[in-house]
Amino acid sequence: MPNWLRIAATSPSAELSGLLAEGLLACGGSAIEEQGDTLVTYILSVDDPDAALDRIRDVLQAVLGTDAIELSADEVPEQDWLAVWRAGLEPRRIGARLIVSPTWSEVNAGPDDLVIRIDPQMAFGTGEHASTRGVLRLMQQLDMHGARLLDVGSGSAILSIAGALLGAQHVVAVESDVEAMQNATENVDRSGIAQRITLLCALVDDAFIDAYGGGAFDGVVANVLSSVLLPLLPVFHRALAAGGWAILSGILVEEADTMRAAAEAAGFAIDAEDVEEQWWSVTLLRI
Ligand SMILES: C[S@@+](CC[C@H](N)C(=O)[O-])C[C@H]1O[C@@H](n2cnc3c(N)ncnc32)[C@H](O)[C@@H]1O
Structure with a gap:
């Protein structure tokens, strides 16, 4: 045994x-x-x-x-x-309107609430991690209507589904880990807005953005380690149209100063910040 x-x-x-x-x-x-x-x-x-x-x-x-x-x-x-682990999970309200729920739970949703149903399969992407929640809160402070979004490291597709529910016209969800794709596909399929989300198994880098062309997106969401985010800041800047924004997380509070300075050097202004536990999340505006 x-x-x-x-x-x-x-x-x-x-x-x-x-x-x-x-x-x-x-x-x-x-x-x-x-x-x-x-x-x-x-x-x-x-x-x-x-x-x-x-x-x-x-x-x-x-x-x-x-x-x-x-x-x-x-x-x-x-x-x-x-x-x-799955049996211990319950619906969670995150910010004013979003509720993340396991697929099997009953949800008491109000008329303005938006429910994201996730089949919890992995540590990230269930709403159980503070860095995911930081991005979800910051997303609700922006007007997503009609936006073209890029979700970098989409995992379960939780942030992509949130973006589409909040009004994004189209979301490109990119995940480099092939094992996450099946769970993401199932979550997107049950979301009711699958026609507005494209799931891709790829690595977001300069070449990836070349394929779309500079300025192809109005918003980027990326909850990945700060060591991954730092070299991607100029890539995100190039991916965004004028007036675009990027919401980043996966950054520890003690890394915030380094990230602020690097973001400003890459041509962003800091718009909003969020802290939960030791995780810092930030909204950047493309200047
Ligand atoms: C912390 S998880 C975030 C999952 C989900 N977006 C969330 O917020 O809960 C980060 C994911 O990013 C993926 N990843 C890291 N760097 C990437 C890159 N350059 N392109 C695409 N995916 C990447 C990892 O495989 C991992 O699944």
Whole structure:
């Protein structure tokens, strides 16, 4: 019988928590939960638990470049962890109008509410992460009517569906991870506005924007790590039409100054900011 290990890992600094999550996923971790400064996940181990913990420690040290990671493991009885996690999810109101709900829940929606139904399959894209919620709140402060949107790293397509529900004329949802595509397709298909969303499995970079032409979009939403966002700022600027905007998240509060300066250098002005937990989200206006 295989062992399941509940792994709790605390990174030495908040800046490294994104990398720590990536490292845990690389070790085979399923959906990662944030519990304060600690990330918790479940890993299937065919070795003995001590050997498995040593292997996980080695991988995390290599990914983070430090051995200052607090790590603990408890053996837990075999369960369907995805099912346990899914069963704990409930509809969530985010901002004034959006409600993100698992597909199976009943939702008490008011006449002005917009409901996004997601089949929760992965750690991101369910509305359970503060950086996703930051983007969703900032999106509701803008007038999306008639906008052409680019969703960079669309995952479950949660932000694309939100954009279309908020009135965007068309959304190009781009995700580089092929495994996310099926879940995104199902979420978009049940959204009722699938004809306004195009899902693509691709990497957004200069060449991608060349294919569309500069100025092809009125808005960009991107909830990806700040190390990915920084080199993409000039790419987003080129992708946007005059007066366009970009909502960025996946940025830690302590990275905000660096991101503000880089955004201004790339030709953006800061329009609005949002903070939840340690995550900073920002709306940039193209100058
Ligand atoms: C943090 S998840 C965000 C998912 C969803 N948009 C949300 O807000 O919950 C970031 C996603 O971006 C994808 N990604 C990162 N860089 C990308 C790029 N340059 N082009 C396309 N996808 C990218 C990753 O594969 C990952 O699925």
